[in-house]
Amino acid sequence: MTRIAIETRQLSRSYRTQRKEAGLLASLKQLFKPRLTKAALLPTDLEIPQGQIVGLVGANGAGKTTLLKMLSGLIYPTGGSASVLGYKPWERRYDFLMQIGLLLGQKNQLWWDIPASDSFQLLITIYDLKRAAATERVRELATRLNCTHVLDVPLRRLSLGERMKMELIGCLLHAPKVLFLDEPTIGLDVVAQNAIRQFILDELRGSGTTIILTSHYMDDIALLADRLLLMSHGAIAYDGTVDHFVSLAPQPKRLVVDFMEPLVESIAISEVLSVPKGALSFDHALAPSELQNALKAVMSLGPVRDLKIEEPNFEDVIRVFFEKESQVSPGLAPNRNRG
Amino acid sequence: MKRSLKSALASLRIGIAAERAYLFDFVVGVFFIPLAYFLIEVAFWTGLIQTSANGALAGFTTADYLSYFLWLLLRIGGLNWRFERDMIADVNSGAVNAFLLRPSSFFEYNLMRLLGQKMLTVLVMTPVVVGIAWGFNLPFHLERLPAALLMGFLYLILTFSLHFAVACGAFFYDNVYSLNITKNMLLWFLTGETMPLDLLPAPIARVVIALPFSAGVYLPAAYLSGRIGTAEFLPGFVSLAVGGLLFALLARWLWMAGLKNYSGTGA
Numbered sequence: 001m002t003r004i005a006i007e008t009r010q011l012s013r014s015y016r017t018q019r020k021e022a023g024l025l026a027s028l029k030q031l032f033k034p035r036l037t038k039a040a041l042l043p044t045d046l047e048i049p050q051g052q053i054v055g056l057v058g059a060n061g062a063g064k065t066t067l068l069k070m071l072s073g074l075i076y077p078t079g080g081s082a083s084v085l086g087y088k089p090w091e092r093r094y095d096f097l098m099q100i101g102l103l104l105g106q107k108n109q110l111w112w113d114i115p116a117s118d119s120f121q122l123l124i125t126i127y128d129l130k131r132a133a134a135t136e137r138v139r140e141l142a143t144r145l146n147c148t149h150v151l152d153v154p155l156r157r158l159s160l161g162e163r164m165k166m167e168l169i170g171c172l173l174h175a176p177k178v179l180f181l182d183e184p185t186i187g188l189d190v191v192a193q194n195a196i197r198q199f200i201l202d203e204l205r206g207s208g209t210t211i212i213l214t215s216h217y218m219d220d221i222a223l224l225a226d227r228l229l230l231m232s233h234g235a236i237a238y239d240g241t242v243d244h245f246v247s248l249a250p251q252p253k254r255l256v257v258d259f260m261e262p263l264v265e266s267i268a269i270s271e272v273l274s275v276p277k278g279a280l281s282f283d284h285a286l287a288p289s290e291l292q293n294a295l296k297a298v299m300s301l302g303p304v305r306d307l308k309i310e311e312p313n314f315e316d317v318i319r320v321f322f323e324k325e326s327q328v329s330p331g332l333a334p335n336r337n338r339g
Numbered sequence: 340m341k342r343s344l345k346s347a348l349a350s351l352r353i354g355i356a357a358e359r360a361y362l363f364d365f366v367v368g369v370f371f372i373p374l375a376y377f378l379i380e381v382a383f384w385t386g387l388i389q390t391s392a393n394g395a396l397a398g399f400t401t402a403d404y405l406s407y408f409l410w411l412l413l414r415i416g417g418l419n420w421r422f423e424r425d426m427i428a429d430v431n432s433g434a435v436n437a438f439l440l441r442p443s444s445f446f447e448y449n450l451m452r453l454l455g456q457k458m459l460t461v462l463v464m465t466p467v468v469v470g471i472a473w474g475f476n477l478p479f480h481l482e483r484l485p486a487a488l489l490m491g492f493l494y495l496i497l498t499f500s501l502h503f504a505v506a507c508g509a510f511f512y513d514n515v516y517s518l519n520i521t522k523n524m525l526l527w528f529l530t531g532e533t534m535p536l537d538l539l540p541a542p543i544a545r546v547v548i549a550l551p552f553s554a555g556v557y558l559p560a561a562y563l564s565g566r567i568g569t570a571e572f573l574p575g576f577v578s579l580a581v582g583g584l585l586f587a588l589l590a591r592w593l594w595m596a597g598l599k600n601y602s603g604t605g606a
Contacts, residue, residue, distance in 0.1 A: 015602060069603040074439055076599050097442040109437040113361065125349035126443045 005050040005178055005210040006071060010043040010080035013066050040066040042234040043080055048210060048227075050177075055225030055242070056214040059322045063234040064214045065182060071212065072102045072180045084178055098127060101176035103167050105183035110155055116166040117151045120173060127174040134173060141169045145199055161192030168196065172203070179204070181213045185220055193217065200224055218315040230321070237321075242314060249317040252285035254310035255294055260303040267301055269294045275301070350443075350451035368421055369460045373414040376532070380408040397538055403564060406477040407535055409468045410560035415457055415491030422453060423502050423519055430509035433603065446590070450499050457495060461488065478565045486572070487559035493579050494554040498526070500586035507590065510597025531557025535566065549574075551582025 016035040020026060041063040048054055056064045069075045071082060073089035073096065082089060087096035103109070110119040117138070124134045142148040145165040150158055155166065164184060171179065181200070185193040197220055204211060205224070215221055221228060222242050230238035230245070238245055258281045266277045270290045275282050275298075286294050291309070298304070384404040388396050396404070426449055429435045438445040465484075472479035505522055508515035527533055529552035536547050536557045547553065558575040561567040 065603075072440060074436060074603040075601055092439065094442050097440065100440070102436075102440045104436070107433060107436060109440070111437075112434075122349050122352070123441075125345050126441055128345075 003050045006048040008046040008082040012043045012079040013041045014039045051208045053211045053226045055221035058231030062231040064231045099177045101171040102180040103171045105186040115152045178210045256308040257282040258305040350448040377411045406564035407560045426506040497583040500590045504590040507593035507597045530555030551578040
């Protein structure tokens with residue numbers, strides 16, 4: 001039986017906030033206005049088996065970082081419960097902290113003023129690791145990430161990509177059982193993005209480490225995640241695989257055909273679309289329901305040199321989803337889909 | 340216990356390494372700020388005593404006052420605005436996350452960092468203090484120095500708890516720098532850094548000296564310079580113990596309450 005590493009029951013979090021209009025008078029009025037409560041995460045039930053890599057995707061403000069912060073113990077929930085490796089995260093027990101790691105793409109967790117190698121020595125002490133073996137592990141990870149040459153340079157002097165590699169090493173040094181990666185590739189150039197992505201794939205996939213990964217780069221999710229959690233307005237809007245999510249998309253597929261010879265007669269592909277006489281190629285987006293008839297019609301026209309059916313791209317599907325969701329009132333929780 | 344000690348020593352090392360990274364600022368903070376405080380007090384009190392008819396103030400001469408203010412050169416429990424600003428900024432900016440997500444302590448790390456800094460100041464400045472006392476023939480009881488230093492370091496732990504409590508205010512308010520400055524202004528007075536506390540009107544002096552803050556400057560400085568005797572000095576340890584416990588509890592309470600209020604800034 002697969003063990004559950006992370007479990008939440010009706011876990012929720014709201015923040016108290018104030019809206020302030022511009023101007024001195026508005027500032028004075030604000031003193032007497034009650035604070036507003038904003039729900040960052042609506043009551044959420046979730047189960048993540050040990051060893052699974054979960055891609056957490058959502059627009060800005062969807063609630064994904066709030067969920068991550070609660071599961072890592074950084075903040076308290078305002079409702080519900082959560083269990084990570086059997087611990088309540090926000091109690092931050094010693095044994096719990098020894099088994100988790102959190103990488104924040106937009107925040108340094110190593111010491112800014114000193115070289116990463118000094119920070120790693122402190123982490124070795126904090127996590128009570130065997131010094132020789134852990135130092136060797138740092139070397140090994142740095143070699144694989146191609147960053148041994150910057151181990152002894154103060155963190156503040158490193159490029160964003162180099163810093164992120166150091167943060168990743170710091171996060172993995174104690175071999176955490178649960179790893180939270182919050183936008184590990186944000187702001188990096190394509191080479192650095194690819195290096196980090198490949199490293200996670202090689203080092204962590206199949207290692208038994210449970211990972212929750214958030215990213216605005218859909219390539220990260222498509223390549224690394226076993227499971228996609230799509231968040232919208234503080235709730236999980238989709239829970240399933242990336243492939244299934246893409247297959248649910250009502251977006252058209254693209255049919256591209258090159259004929260061997262010009263068509264001898266015009267032919268109707270659908271109710272509104274036809275291929276004119278003399279055409280040498282055909283390139284149109286078709287609804288999934290139209291595709292079968294279109295293929296039959298095309299094949300009956302004559303010899304075909306090349307034929308391609310282009311699937312909708314994950315990034316396009318997500319973009320369309322976000323665009324639709326942005327038009328929904330934030331007060332309304334979207335329907336939950338499973339796949 | 341063994342792990343905690345190892346972690347504390349590692350924090351001390353990392354604190355020193357972090358200070359080393361900004362060597363110029365560190366040197367100015369550790370050596371020149373105490374010197375500036377000392378020289379200001381020397382100029383002020385020398386000028387004041389010169390205006391008196393008998394060359395003394397409240398029965399003490401210029402030499403007595405100079406000896407009293409020598410303690411400022413050590414500045415064990417003295418203000419360190421840069422350090423406190425950093426601690427507030429860590430809470431404010433979310434840099435504290437690095438401690439919350441690891442089996443490590445923000446309190447311990449910063450205390451160790453401060454202790455490392457102060458130990459370095461004391462090591463370098465003690466010979467300077469003794470040299471000035473000897474060179475200018477000031478009334479200075481060298482044999483009392485270990486007890487005075489012990490009180491100074493205990494006061495440092497107390498005052499650190501207070502700094503920490505103020506830094507925890509950043510969990511509730513975006514900026515607590517003004518609160519920190521207010522606290523420091525009060526401490527400046529209550530420790531006896533601006534003037535020996537026994538110069539205050541008697542009823543006020545009794546109360547202020549009984550407070551644990553007098554262990555910051557007044558008690559050790561007056562003890563070293565012979566202004567007070569052992570009987571007046573020793574009760575300072577009791578008020579330090581009581582005050583230290585109270586401030587440690589306050590710091591802990593604010594820390595726990597702050598974490599419940601924390602939104603994980605910057606994460």
